[in-house]
Amino acid sequence: MAKNLLIVESPAKAKTIEGYLGKDFVVKSSYGHIRDLVKSEDAIDIANNFAQKYEVPADKKQVVSELKKLAKEAEMVWLASDEDREGEAISWHLFDTLGLKDATTKRIVFHEITKPAILKAIDTPRKIDYNLVNAQQARRVLDRLVGFELSPVLWKKVKPSLSAGRVQSVAVRLIVDREREVNKFTSEAAFKIVAIFGTGKEAFKAELAERYAKQEDAEKFLQDCIAADFDVRSLETKPAKRSPAAPFTTSTLQQEASRKLGYSVARTMQVAQRLYEAGYITYMRTDSLNLSDTALNAAQSEIESAYGEKYHQLRKYKTKNASAQEAHEAIRPTYFNNHTINGESNEKRLYELIWKRAIASQMSEAQFEKTTAKISISTRKEDLTANGEVMKFDGFLKVYLESNDDEDEPQQDGENAMLPPLTRGQRLALQEMSATERFSRPPARYTEASLVKKLEELGIGRPSTYAPTISTIQNRGYVVKEEREGKVRNFRLMILKAGQIVKEQKTENTGAERGKLFPTDIGAVVNDFLVQYFKEIVDFNFTASVEKQFDEIAQGLKEWTAMLHDFYNPFHKVVQSTIETADKATGERELGVHPESGKKISVRIGRYGPFVQVGENASDENEEKPLYASLRTGQSIETISIEEALELFKLPKVVGEYEGKIMKVAIGRFGPYISHNSAFVSLPKEIDPLDVTVEQAIELIEAKRKKDAEKLIKAFDEDPEVKVLNGRWGPYIEFGKLNVKIPKDKDPLTLTFEECKALADAMPKDAKKGRFGKTVAAAKPAAKKAPAKKKAPAKKK
DSSP: OOSEEEEESOHHHHHHHHTTSOTTEEEEEOOSOSOEEOSSGGGEEGGGTTEEOEEOOGGGHHHHHHHHHHHHHOSEEEEOOOSSHHHHHHHHHHHHHTTOOGGGEEEOOOSBOSHHHHHHHHHSOBOOOHHHHHHHHHHHHHHHHHHHHHHHHHHHHTOTTOOOOHHHHHHHHHHHHHHHHHHHOOOOEEEEEEEEEEETTEEEEEEESOOBSSHHHHHHHHHHHTTOOEEEEEEEEEEEEEOOOOOBOHHHHHHHHHHHHOOOHHHHHHHHHHHHHTTSBBOSSOOOOOOOHHHHHHHHHHHHHHTOGGGBOOOOOOOSOTTOOTTSOOBOBSOTTOSSOSSOHHHHHHHHHHHHHHHHTTBOOEEEEEEEEEEEETTOSOEEEEEEEEEEEOGGGGTOOOOOTTTTSOOOTTEESOOOOOOTTOEEEEEEEEEEEEEOOOOOOOOHHHHHHHHHHHTOSOTTTHHHHHHHHHHTTSEEEEEEOOEEEEEEEEEEETTEEEEEEEEEEEOOEEEEEEEOHHHHHHHHHHHHHOTTTTOHHHHHHHHHHHHHHHTTSSOHHHHHHHHHHHHHHHHHHHHHHOOOOOOOEEEEEOTTTOOEEEEEEETTEEEEEESOOOSSTTSOOOEEEEOOTTOOTTTOOHHHHHHGGGOSEEEEEETTEEEEEEEETTEEEEEETTEEEEOOTTSOGGGOOHHHHHHHHHHHHHHHHHHEEEEOTTOTTEEEEEETTEEEEEETTEEEEOOTTSOGGGOOHHHHHHHHHTSOGGGOBOTTSBBOOOOOOGGGOOOGGGOOOOOBO
């Protein structure tokens, strides 16, 4: 047996490291945390100074058993979990659960998985840092207490099955606040003046700095320019420089991967984790901008080799965040001479992004020559301005240009790639001048990337918490990430050309959103409830101060249980008083009265989601009951109008008959549909459910039948619930609620019922799950079905 047992978090990392160490080492994985707080309410003993009760989950018991056995046989155990607080806590849990001894246990950390880094870590071991462990414990305990105490309050006062978290609630508040800013925003129109001038063969654009709120003023400007002379009043040329961005931290990697690659925050971290474990990049959870001397030298060597000496410029970046650990490094390639890697497409793309950003951070500035021309108008006192820019030396731009969150912003019309040769006093020929109506834009809704940026700016969360926070608020149904179609808007355009002004009215699409975060109605109601009764929990400054206290605990400057007492005692009192005194929150909004019946129309959150109600709740059975209608996708209780609410009660409606059966249009949880003869056909987005004709309905029904027929390969008389179908990934067997893969050596067309049943019975037990995670009973012969009363209930997983 090997003398040394080295334990890491993931099997991929274990495999990589084992290749670097000799036969005296065996490397094993703990597969992340090996224990956690028990799920019951006694997990934390508040009276006993927040003592915790841990358990090893069922799926980790075998791992723990194997590690215990190996630890007893080894002369030395090396704990090599990640270098952050979470990793330090994993090492402590391993030490405690495996019953390790100080004398035979060493803790090692490394920022990259390369042979030199691993061997250096082995040469410089340390003990477990209990300050880091305590900081992680404080976060875990605090978040558990907030979740366990807040969630029952939400169940009673808002809606059953809701939950709340400390950092997540602040993230939801940011999104709710921004949505309300957007909804309250009133767009203002103004006319922008742009001229196109010619100098022989070349043309360039110039823009008026002022914008006109009134069409008459813009038209007067154009009229004054009909007979005007245009001269170059002044020319100014000056050098300009652009510097590269710093190498990636966790948050900037998440932001740039979202902008450039379209990756979600969670996907970026999953891919980065694989790159780290394979030894391609340094540790991916960091808020440091520091690069080691070894990395700086390697970057210099690669830049000078690939691009030449003039492209290198040594830079050492300082992290603005006081809590950042400078001993850690920014995210960079482990070897700068590897411009790319072998791997999956998403791994290659993220690696190349990291390589370019890191190498560019050590390259020379890009140098430009900027020219500004002021153009006088003989009939007006205002000047037009034209700008041009010429790159003199590309520097770091040879490799990389950072994106920003406003890439959809239009370029200024007065900006030109470069201006033609101009001289002061030169007379210019006007080719065309336009006055275009433009509208002010509301604040941008958050993307995942811009939300991470905002959280970091506010000091909320840390590199390890950004991705889980954003995933959690979406999984809980408080926030959705989606695309929304814009609306068509008219705008006015006036063009001066050849001494004539032509007026036009054009249309543009506005308000379209892609990959943006929207609060759901329940998210907004929960947010308002927390803001009203738990101000500190959703206060940005308070949440940031809690993060600072975690940092102080990690540095040994604060005692962790004292910090928890300071937080918990007042928080618990607020929980108690809220349960006793707070009213139930529904987000109810009164829209007005029904134009025919005069009954009140209101909208609010109910047990099954947001809905509109016409009439009051009946106090006894003899009174007329109110009418209810669920909101459609994209509608909100905060913005729905009374007209939109009344439209909801026009459905379901009968369109007509087909084949002796009624065709009815209705709206379900997945949108509008047509029901006919127990079949359901979704309506395309371009068809308004209220305007569906008989012909359209028949056409959609027939199209659905054709599609279903093409999907069906084979059916069986023995059991109509057994079919061979064409799926997205190829043919498969639908055996009741079970989807069964067809082996490659089987022809779907020749499969018999017995063969289908045998394949269904042969599926692993774990695979036999229905749509909602319930275990599906093994396939039975159609002729021997058990009576309904003897059928065993489906077991819940």
